[in-house]
Amino acid sequence: MSNAATMRPGRPALPEWVRRLPEYLTIWVPLLLSAAHLVSFSLWTIWISFTPSTLVPVAGWVGLRNYTAVTASRNWQIAFDNLLLFGSAFVLLSAATGLILAILLDQRIRGENVLRSIFLYPLAVSFVVTGTVWSWLLNPGLGIQKLVHDLGWTSFKFDWLIDRDMAIWTIVIAAIWQSCGFAMALFLAGLRSVDPDIIKAAQIDGAGPVRTYRRIILPSLWPITVTVVVIQLQFAISTFDLVRALTNGGPGIATQLPALVVYDLMFQRSLLGRGAAAAVLMLLILLAVLLPYAAWRYIQRRRGAHA
Amino acid sequence: MAALSIRALSKRYANLEVLKDIALDIESGEFTVLVGPSGCGKSTLLNIVAGLDRPSAGTIEIGGRVVNDVAPKDRDIAMVFQSYALYPSMTVRQNITFGMECRHVPKAEQDAAVGHVAKLLQIEPLLGRKPSQLSGGQRQRVAMGRALVRNPLLFLFDEPLSNLDAKLRVEMRMEIKRLHQRIGATIVYVTHDQIEAMTMATRIAVMHQGSVQQFADPDTVYRYPANLFVARFMGSPPMNTMPARLEAENDGPVVVIGAGRPDELRLRLRGYDAAAPFVGRKVVFGIRPECIAEGSRTFSSEAPVLVEAPVELVEPTGAETMVLLRLGGEPAMARVSPDIRPAPGTSAAFALDTRRICLFDPETERLIA
Numbered sequence A: 001m002s003n004a005a006t007m008r009p010g011r012p013a014l015p016e017w018v019r020r021l022p023e024y025l026t027i028w029v030p031l032l033l034s035a036a037h038l039v040s041f042s043l044w045t046i047w048i049s050f051t052p053s054t055l056v057p058v059a060g061w062v063g064l065r066n067y068t069a070v071t072a073s074r075n076w077q078i079a080f081d082n083l084l085l086f087g088s089a090f091v092l093l094s095a096a097t098g099l100i101l102a103i104l105l106d107q108r109i110r111g112e113n114v115l116r117s118i119f120l121y122p123l124a125v126s127f128v129v130t131g132t133v134w135s136w137l138l139n140p141g142l143g144i145q146k147l148v149h150d151l152g153w154t155s156f157k158f159d160w161l162i163d164r165d166m167a168i169w170t171i172v173i174a175a176i177w178q179s180c181g182f183a184m185a186l187f188l189a190g191l192r193s194v195d196p197d198i199i200k201a202a203q204i205d206g207a208g209p210v211r212t213y214r215r216i217i218l219p220s221l222w223p224i225t226v227t228v229v230v231i232q233l234q235f236a237i238s239t240f241d242l243v244r245a246l247t248n249g250g251p252g253i254a255t256q257l258p259a260l261v262v263y264d265l266m267f268q269r270s271l272l273g274r275g276a277a278a279a280v281l282m283l284l285i286l287l288a289v290l291l292p293y294a295a296w297r298y299i300q301r302r303r304g305a306h307a
Numbered sequence B: 001m002a003a004l005s006i007r008a009l010s011k012r013y014a015n016l017e018v019l020k021d022i023a024l025d026i027e028s029g030e031f032t033v034l035v036g037p038s039g040c041g042k043s044t045l046l047n048i049v050a051g052l053d054r055p056s057a058g059t060i061e062i063g064g065r066v067v068n069d070v071a072p073k074d075r076d077i078a079m080v081f082q083s084y085a086l087y088p089s090m091t092v093r094q095n096i097t098f099g100m101e102c103r104h105v106p107k108a109e110q111d112a113a114v115g116h117v118a119k120l121l122q123i124e125p126l127l128g129r130k131p132s133q134l135s136g137g138q139r140q141r142v143a144m145g146r147a148l149v150r151n152p153l154l155f156l157f158d159e160p161l162s163n164l165d166a167k168l169r170v171e172m173r174m175e176i177k178r179l180h181q182r183i184g185a186t187i188v189y190v191t192h193d194q195i196e197a198m199t200m201a202t203r204i205a206v207m208h209q210g211s212v213q214q215f216a217d218p219d220t221v222y223r224y225p226a227n228l229f230v231a232r233f234m235g236s237p238p239m240n241t242m243p244a245r246l247e248a249e250n251d252g253p254v255v256v257i258g259a260g261r262p263d264e265l266r267l268r269l270r271g272y273d274a275a276a277p278f279v280g281r282k283v284v285f286g287i288r289p290e291c292i293a294e295g296s297r298t299f300s301s302e303a304p305v306l307v308e309a310p311v312e313l314v315e316p317t318g319a320e321t322m323v324l325l326r327l328g329g330e331p332a333m334a335r336v337s338p339d340i341r342p343a344p345g346t347s348a349a350f351a352l353d354t355r356r357i358c359l360f361d362p363e364t365e366r367l368i369a
């Protein structure tokens, strides 16, 4: 800003607020607008969840009736169980995969930049594309199973996509494929920030690579691990497009997830009040993850400021 | 027995030659300081000795054994790093025992060793803490403890005091020196601080641009710097150096500063026979600030050499007064008694200690005499 002023010496200096107008317009206006949207729609959804609204929003008060209806429904119960399974499996496996990739990449191998881009690339792909591509790959008649059959191993069976019990794992696989590169990037940054002298000291102390990682490097990564887990959990809770494209909740309702339930209630069964209640429940699950994280960050920062 | 022998060692990164033909022989029990400006290759040399880096050529012997292909852990060395390099997730005790743990030393033996070292360094109350809960000086002690507990043939220190504040640095300097006297260890100590080198070393290797300029005891390095670089690097303020001519008079060589000027300075040299080939040629004249003092000072039993010199600037430090003056028109620093404050712009009499003059060859920059 001050550059612009000094570059035109002949002109009188503009008032501060005029010079900073572009700044205000580009930062604050969108920020306030989106905050207003977020808050007002959240409040509106919360209000709707207590009304008897169906096809259109109506005023009225039904107390927690929408909530009891949602939580009693088999659809929601399956979705919630699936979320627990999918959320924990996806978060753990994707963090583990990301960590392993990061450790492998950290060996100062050739072509690191290319590999890093390859692993990060899925992040740039939309979930719908990921879901669709994996639905082809996992389709027994089109994808991997067919390929192996064509290669001659005809007894090979890989039909998780249409298996009620295993279908949820196809979502886990696709979600890991999409996001382990992100975990890898964070872990790699963490590995690279370890003081090289510490690794030299461990070498002189006689620690092999396994002991060096286990005792010295990995323990220093746990703040990054918390961040990775929270970000991935938040993604897991709000997963919608990936499932929609990959299994659409099926077979049957075997891969139902909360976001799909909300969509189903609101836009397919026109039960606005119940859909809103399900959405509010999702928000509560999200808060159950984010609030402890925020508290942890706050304590960390306080402790950092004191040390 | 030589604790460490480095022969014909060189190191290059791509086309950058970082170390050039280094040769050092370090005796057992010596406190050797590698000193030189930042970037001259000290850390690289130390890392190669430790086995953390490979030389491009040359051999390294530790305790009479060629260790070029020996892993760092088997070289019987311990190292203290500038950043201390403590393991952040371990307690002080675990930091100290980690090496023994890797070598599968029995637990009882570990405890005894930690107890001994903790007592020696007075860090017993810190054993349960994490490095993040320690002050800089305490971290420094723990890093030393980690090295001491190993009881190695050779200690390597890479600028261990650079991250401490000035007061603590002086304290730790003395403590390390005391420790060396007490345990008689062989130490190779890297620093860019020439005062640390002068005060701690039994021998100093002055490095510049990847080669050793001089390897000698501190007094020799100070009194007979091998070349202009060493002369200007060691000592604070550094040696005054200025162009001069060497001439012959009836009773020996005379060094002339500012020849032909009205304030030309002629100094008779005694005992500088090695300078004879330079008579009639240009030389670089060098004199330490403490060899220029107030006119009433006597350096030896002989009649003092007195000069009248214009005073430009006076810097009292409390312990002494530094005076910027001109000798034959060339600027020079003098170190006079603290209560003497010549007025800038006037002339004053100064006594010179001409026995400690250094003469350098202006072309090779080497010491002539």
Ligand SMILES: Nc1ncnc2c1ncn2[C@@H]1O[C@H](COP(=O)(O)OP(=O)(O)O)[C@@H](O)[C@H]1O
Binding pocket: B013, B016, B018, B036, B037, B038, B039, B040, B041, B042, B043, B044, B045
């Ligand atoms: N891995 C490396 N690759 C290329 N150049 C390096 C590397 N390590 C050190 N150097 C160069 O070697 C020179 C000496 O470095 P160093 O030994 O750290 O100096 P000092 O410890 O004396 O300050 C520096 O110019 C530095 O840039």
Ligand SMILES: [Mg+2]
Binding pocket: B042, B043, B044, B159
């Ligand atoms: Mg260094």
